[in-house]
Amino acid sequence: MAQRHEQIDSIIRVVTPENIAFEYRLAGPFRRLPALLIDWTITATAIFICAIAIAITFGAFISGGLAEAMISISFFVFRWFYGGLFETFMNGQTPGKRLTGIRVLTTEGQPINGLQAIMRNLFRGADLFLPLPCLGLLVMTLNKRSQRLGDLVSGTIVVVEQNSWLTGVAKLEDPRAIQLAGYLPPNFIVSRPLARALATYVERRRFFSPLRRREVAKHLGEPLLVQFGLPADTSYDLLLCALYYRTFIADRGEDERRLAEATAAAAQVNPFSQPFATPAQFNYKPPPLPQEQMVTIPATPPRQF
Amino acid sequence: MKVVELLERRRQNWQELERYCDRISQSTLNTAEISRFSALYRAACADLALSNSYQLPENTVQYLHKLVGRAHNQLYRARQFDYKVWAKMLLEDVPQRIFNDRCVQTMFVFFWGFFILSAWLAYSKTAWPEFAEEMLPPQMLEQMQEHFKKPPDGSDRDGDTNLRMAAFYINHNTGIGLQCFVWGLLVVPGLYITAKNAVWLGAAFGYMARPDVPQGEHFFHFVRAHGPFELTAIVLSAGAGLRLGMAWIMPGQLSRGASLQKNGAEMMPVMCAAMLMFLFAALIEGFISPSSAPIWLKSGVCLLSSALLGFYFVVLGFPRRLLNAAR
Numbered sequence: 001m002a003q004r005h006e007q008i009d010s011i012i013r014v015v016t017p018e019n020i021a022f023e024y025r026l027a028g029p030f031r032r033l034p035a036l037l038i039d040w041t042i043t044a045t046a047i048f049i050c051a052i053a054i055a056i057t058f059g060a061f062i063s064g065g066l067a068e069a070m071i072s073i074s075f076f077v078f079r080w081f082y083g084g085l086f087e088t089f090m091n092g093q094t095p096g097k098r099l100t101g102i103r104v105l106t107t108e109g110q111p112i113n114g115l116q117a118i119m120r121n122l123f124r125g126a127d128l129f130l131p132l133p134c135l136g137l138l139v140m141t142l143n144k145r146s147q148r149l150g151d152l153v154s155g156t157i158v159v160v161e162q163n164s165w166l167t168g169v170a171k172l173e174d175p176r177a178i179q180l181a182g183y184l185p186p187n188f189i190v191s192r193p194l195a196r197a198l199a200t201y202v203e204r205r206r207f208f209s210p211l212r213r214r215e216v217a218k219h220l221g222e223p224l225l226v227q228f229g230l231p232a233d234t235s236y237d238l239l240l241c242a243l244y245y246r247t248f249i250a251d252r253g254e255d256e257r258r259l260a261e262a263t264a265a266a267a268q269v270n271p272f273s274q275p276f277a278t279p280a281q282f283n284y285k286p287p288p289l290p291q292e293q294m295v296t297i298p299a300t301p302p303r304q305f
Numbered sequence: 306m307k308v309v310e311l312l313e314r315r316r317q318n319w320q321e322l323e324r325y326c327d328r329i330s331q332s333t334l335n336t337a338e339i340s341r342f343s344a345l346y347r348a349a350c351a352d353l354a355l356s357n358s359y360q361l362p363e364n365t366v367q368y369l370h371k372l373v374g375r376a377h378n379q380l381y382r383a384r385q386f387d388y389k390v391w392a393k394m395l396l397e398d399v400p401q402r403i404f405n406d407r408c409v410q411t412m413f414v415f416f417w418g419f420f421i422l423s424a425w426l427a428y429s430k431t432a433w434p435e436f437a438e439e440m441l442p443p444q445m446l447e448q449m450q451e452h453f454k455k456p457p458d459g460s461d462r463d464g465d466t467n468l469r470m471a472a473f474y475i476n477h478n479t480g481i482g483l484q485c486f487v488w489g490l491l492v493v494p495g496l497y498i499t500a501k502n503a504v505w506l507g508a509a510f511g512y513m514a515r516p517d518v519p520q521g522e523h524f525f526h527f528v529r530a531h532g533p534f535e536l537t538a539i540v541l542s543a544g545a546g547l548r549l550g551m552a553w554i555m556p557g558q559l560s561r562g563a564s565l566q567k568n569g570a571e572m573m574p575v576m577c578a579a580m581l582m583f584l585f586a587a588l589i590e591g592f593i594s595p596s597s598a599p600i601w602l603k604s605g606v607c608l609l610s611s612a613l614l615g616f617y618f619v620v621l622g623f624p625r626r627l628l629n630a631a632r
Contacts, residue, residue, distance in 0.1 A: 016377055020350040023370045065465020069472035076476040080483060091382045103378060107566075111381050119573045125487040129494060143562070149490060152562055153549060153569035161375060170362070192360060199362035248308040248362065 014109030024159040027102040038096030084118030116154040123150030177241035190247045202244040213237040346376040400622030409544030419503035427511030437512035453520035457527045458597045471591025479583040482542040489546015499543040530606040531590040538582035545572040
């Protein structure tokens with residue numbers, strides 16, 4: 001994956017003060033709508049509870065006027081400033097945003113300030129402008145960073161902030177891949193793009209059927225088999241796994257030990273193989289390698305008589 | 306060094322950073338923990354920067370992107386309100402901006418034009434005899450006539466009612482102002498809502514000024530104290546809103562988005578000033594206007610608030626550039 005399709009994946013790059021560019025995934029309307037609905041529910045509930053609590057405490061003990069005034073003001077604050085205040089004090093999140101795992105940042109990826117937080121929430125009134133309640137949605141689809149009007153005015157974006165789990169390197173369950181790694185020329189240097197391609201393939205291959213693996217791995221496997229001088233019927237999938245193992249997992253010393261082992265094993269399997277001076281000399285016919293069960297697709301359909 | 310070893314070594318750090326990220330959103334850290342957290346964050350940044358040369362697998366790179374993003378959001382937090390900055394903004398930047406702002410001036414003319422036109426139409430019995438009755442909702446007229454039968458002498462108001470009404474005005478009038486501001490971004494709705502408010506207010510004033518309306522005297526007695534703040538605040542919010550609308554219609558040399566953002570950042574403090582004015586107006590309207598205070602006191606409040614507004618807009622707002630040039 002040399003270039004990720006940033007527009008399609010809705011990814012933006014942010015350069016931190018540490019001079020590191022890292023990526024954020026923008027939150028689209030389908031992530032933001034649930035957050036909005038949660039926030040509205042919370043607002044309605046909070047106004048209701050506030051009104052009851054104020055009426056009970058102040059209304060009963062101090063004065064009805066004070067209670068009504070406080071209810072009226074709390075309604076005002078919740079209506080216009082709920083989002084702005086939460087986003088200021090909860091670092092760009094309202095409760096709904098926290099529950100859905102999204103956060104507001106400036107377009108430069110920095111935290112927003114209080115003014116921006118309040119402004120982007122005030123302008124929700126323009127986004128949900130009553131005769132055209134989808135105006136905000138329309139504006140979101142028309143710009144690259146899915147900003148609604150309030151975001152455009154205050155210069156903010158909403159990003160997805162998810163936990164992700166460290167996966168480490170892919171586990172190779174097939175010992176034959178390790179065995180095959182012994183047959184690869186040790187002086188073959190895996191370039192960076194190739195390493196990236198290998199990693200992407202091996203991390204995903206468990207989701208594919210064997211037939212699909214063969215199809216995907218063929219493009220890389222075929223020329224590599226020719227280059228390494230391995231028999232053409234070697235499983236492409238195993239070859240890529242072996243290369244992956246060589247690149248990411250096995251140590252150089254480990255590699256040589258395993259190469260020796262594999263050569264010894266190969267010598268047992270194939271008594272006609274000749275011992276070779278340097279591992280690069282792969283001009284002999286190697287022993288039959290482990291094959292995956294593959295269904296060969298006949299070029300022409302068998303004719304039936 | 307092979308990737309496996311590298312991952313094994315770094316895994317501890319990354320997971321520790323993850324734990325800090327989880328904790329920091331719930332509680333605050335002490336100094337030692339914060340410095341540990343930032344060290345871990347910088348290490349993760351370095352790992353991400355070197356991920357290409359380490360040949361880290363794609364999954365790990367993505368994990369690092371997310372980890373660095375989370376930690377970055379925790380380390381660089383939203384700046385909270387700084388009172389000095391706000392005072393400077395409200396007392397220095399806002400008046401100067403308003404003084405020179407074409408949109409606020411246009412809105413001033415627009416609002417007062419409609420206001421005066423509508424007041425004249427409602428007052429005059431020949432130009433459009435039924436104007437006030439047609440423009441104002443009938444229950445509003447009745448309510449006004451009922452409400453201003455007696456002079457505002459505080460006889461029907463106690464502290465509770467005053468408080469309740471002040472809060473009501475804060476909620477209602479500031480809401481109208483915010484609506485003028487927000488809809489101003491869409492220009493046409495903003496102009497519509499401003500014109501509507503101007504026509505209503507003008508019609509009410511004009512109608513009450515008619516010599517044959519007995520409640521008129523009491524009405525003007527009531528509105529004089531809070532009028533200056535309230536009407537100025539509406540003009541200000543509508544002007545700030547119009548400015549935002551113009552920002553994307555005529556962006557000048559900037560792109561539309563950039564122009565909108567720049568003007569948004571400039572106009573939000575203006576709206577804050579307008580909200581403060583609404584707050585003052587609501588307090589005056591709740592406590593002074595309906596009270597039994599003598600009429601000269603209410604006129605005094607009117608004069609004082611007008612003078613304050615004049616000071617704010619003209620003295621504080623007079624461009625420093627011209628001032629320095631004159632010296």
